Amino acid sequence: MNTDIKLSMEQVIVETAERLFLEKGFSGTSTTDIARKAGCNQALIHYYFRTKEKLFNVIFEKKLIFFLEQLLKVHSESVGLKERIRLMIESHFDLIAANPQFPGFITSELLASPKRLTALKGVLGDKPNLLIESLQAQIDAEVQKGGVRPIRALDLLLSMIMLNVGLFIYYPMIKNVGGLKDEDMKKSVESRKKENVIMILNSLKPD
Amino acid sequence: MNTDIKLSMEQVIVETAERLFLEKGFSGTSTTDIARKAGCNQALIHYYFRTKEKLFNVIFEKKLIFFLEQLLKVHSESVGLKERIRLMIESHFDLIAANPQFPGFITSELLASPKRLTALKGVLGDKPNLLIESLQAQIDAEVQKGGVRPIRALDLLLSMIMLNVGLFIYYPMIKNVGGLKDEDMKKSVESRKKENVIMILNSLKPD
DNA sequence: TCGTGTTTTAATAGATTTATTAAATGTATT
DNA sequence: AATACATTTAATAAATCTATTAAAACACGA
Numbered sequence: 514m515n516t517d518i519k520l521s522m523e524q525v526i527v528e529t530a531e532r533l534f535l536e537k538g539f540s541g542t543s544t545t546d547i548a549r550k551a552g553c554n555q556a557l558i559h560y561y562f563r564t565k566e567k568l569f570n571v572i573f574e575k576k577l578i579f580f581l582e583q584l585l586k587v588h589s590e591s592v593g594l595k596e597r598i599r600l601m602i603e604s605h606f607d608l609i610a611a612n613p614q615f616p617g618f619i620t621s622e623l624l625a626s627p628k629r630l631t632a633l634k635g636v637l638g639d640k641p642n643l644l645i646e647s648l649q650a651q652i653d654a655e656v657q658k659g660g661v662r663p664i665r666a667l668d669l670l671l672s673m674i675m676l677n678v679g680l681f682i683y684y685p686m687i688k689n690v691g692g693l694k695d696e697d698m699k700k701s702v703e704s705r706k707k708e709n710v711i712m713i714l715n716s717l718k719p720d
Numbered sequence: 721m722n723t724d725i726k727l728s729m730e731q732v733i734v735e736t737a738e739r740l741f742l743e744k745g746f747s748g749t750s751t752t753d754i755a756r757k758a759g760c761n762q763a764l765i766h767y768y769f770r771t772k773e774k775l776f777n778v779i780f781e782k783k784l785i786f787f788l789e790q791l792l793k794v795h796s797e798s799v800g801l802k803e804r805i806r807l808m809i810e811s812h813f814d815l816i817a818a819n820p821q822f823p824g825f826i827t828s829e830l831l832a833s834p835k836r837l838t839a840l841k842g843v844l845g846d847k848p849n850l851l852i853e854s855l856q857a858q859i860d861a862e863v864q865k866g867g868v869r870p871i872r873a874l875d876l877l878l879s880m881i882m883l884n885v886g887l888f889i890y891y892p893m894i895k896n897v898g899g900l901k902d903e904d905m906k907k908s909v910e911s912r913k914k915e916n917v918i919m920i921l922n923s924l925k926p927d
Numbered sequence: 928t929c930g931t932g933t934t935t936t937a938a939t940a941g942a943t944t945t946a947t948t949a950a951a952t953g954t955a956t957t
Numbered sequence: 958a959a960t961a962c963a964t965t966t967a968a969t970a971a972a973t974c975t976a977t978t979a980a981a982a983c984a985c986g987a
Contacts, residue, residue, distance in 0.1 A: 522964080522965080538832060540747045540748065541747065541832065543943080543944060543945085544944080544945065544946090545943080545944070545945090553965075553966090554965060554967080555944095555946095556947080556948090556965075556966065556967085556968095557965060557966080559945080559946055559947075560964075560965075563946090564945080564946080565944095565946090617827075617831045620824075620827060620828070620831070620890075621827075621832065623893055624745075624824045624827070624828050624889070625745060625748065625828065627892050627893070627896070630892075630896045631896065634896065634899075641899075642899070662918075664915075665908075667908070668908065668911075668912070668915055671886060671887065671894065672883060672919060674886070674890075675882045675887075676879060676882055678882075678886075679881070679882030679885075680882075682827060682831070683827075683878065683881075683882075685834050685837075686834070686837055687878065689837045689838065689841065692841075693874075701872075701875070704875075705875070711869075711923065712879060712919075712920075712923040713919075713923070715923040715924070716918065716919040716920070716922040717922075718922055729934075750973080750974060751974075751975065751976090752973080752974070752975090760935075760936090761935060761936045762975090762976095763935075763937085763938095763977080763978090764934080764935060764936080766975080766977075767934075767935075768934095770976090772974095772976090929986105929987090930986095931984100931985090931987100932984090932985095933982105933983080933984080934982080934983070934984090935983085936979105936980085936981070937978105937979095937980085937981090938977105938979090938980100939977085939978085939979105940976090940977080941974105941975090941976090942973105942974085942975085942976105943972105943974080943975100944971100944974095945970105945971090945972085945973100946969100946970085946971090947968105947969085947970080947971100948967105948968090948969085948970095949966105949967095949968090950966085950967080950968100951965080951967090952964080952966085953962100953964070953965085954961100954962085954963080955960105955961090955963100956959100956960085956961085956962100957958100957959090957960080957961100
């Protein structure tokens with residue numbers, strides 16, 4: 514069976530650029546580089562995308578929207594707050610684990626050029642607010658019942674994201690400084706999802 | 721009283737470079753740029769530091785060592801585990817709050833070029849291990865007494881760092897996406913130190 | 928003030944990068 | 958085959974950046 518599918522050069526360029534941008538960032542990747550690795554003339558990139566920036570944005574927005582949409586999914590309130598939080602953490606973790614370069618990529622690029630985010634506000638609409646409001650409502654209700662301590666939904670979300678994302682961003686550094694072996698880190702990653710869930714849920718216990 | 725102190729041009733260059741590197745990173749800052757802002761000829765930078773890379777390293781290492789040393793301080797075991805953890809989180813938080821650009825800077829630069837970290841292993845010696853071992857010992861002792869649940873010191877440290885650091889790295893983004901006003905964020909930052917302490921300590925409660 | 932060493936500049940080589948343009952090639956249609 | 962259109966290339970302009978070199982300016986003790 515022949516699995517080769519004839520890709521348009523435009524597609525090849527996008528995919529090559531995606532790989533390179535993820536690996537070395539916007540400023541670390543040249544159009545010459547992309548062209549060489551994609552196997553085409555450098556001018557072709559400009560023919561299709563006009564500028565390096567525009568090509569980058571195609572990829573950056575696609576990736577960021579994909580991830581934010583996953584993240585901002587309003588997991589059903591019907592399962593109960595703690596279960597809902599567990600689901601959110603786990604699905605977020607899985608998503609990153611499947612795309613480990615992603616947190617570093619997005620973080621670096623947004624730090625280097627925060628205005629990239631502004632362009633996305635329109636695309637996301639009020640999903641962020643919807644999630645936060647929905648989560649806050651459920652938290653407040655649970656606080657009434659004495660199930661959890663009071664906390665701002667945004668704080669909670671940020672903590673969840675940071676704990677998940679941090680492992681992958683700092684993975685190589687921790688390994689390096691701590692002088693850890695690969696199997697140590699593997700274990701860390703494997704246990705970390707569980708660990709993060711426990712950490713967050715425990716932290717919500719009322720005093 | 722005249723507070724003007726005649727700085728050597730070399731010093732001015734270092735300070736200007738520090739400001740620019742922190743703001744726009746290594747690849748976003750040119751020696752021409754530094755020279756213009758420092759008020760000298762561009763060649764002078766190469767006269768003193770030979771290469772842009774070497775100048776960057778002077779600054780990067782100084783900053784990183786300063787912060788890691790603070791972070792890796794083996795806070796006395798004598799105060800008890802929970803108090804020790806509280807102290808570690810708070811002093812770390814304060815340090816970052818006083819240098820809010822720092823986490824993004826280090827994170828970006830290390831992501832862009834992980835080998836920079838290798839150069840530092842020698843300088844840090846076994847401080848990382850000392851801290852981890854000391855912390856782990858105190859945790860294990862406390863676990864015996866039923867005071868906290870079992871946890872790896874490295875996991876705990878990572879969580880502490882991530883929660884603190886994350887706020888400052890993602891500060892502009894959260895503000896942007898969440899459509900938050902300045903005073904909302906201010907409140908967030910102010911309450912966050914306490915929040916992080918609570919979160920970590922609660923998360924250590926035995927089941 | 929002369930001479931010596933240090934600091935600073937002007938000029939520029941050399942590399943790289945983005946982007947454009949005009950020409951060449953390819954492909955499908957009548 | 959001839960036309961028309963899309964794709965791809967070669968060549969190159971223009972900007973920018975790092976680094977070097979040689980000369981100028983400066984500082985200061987003999």
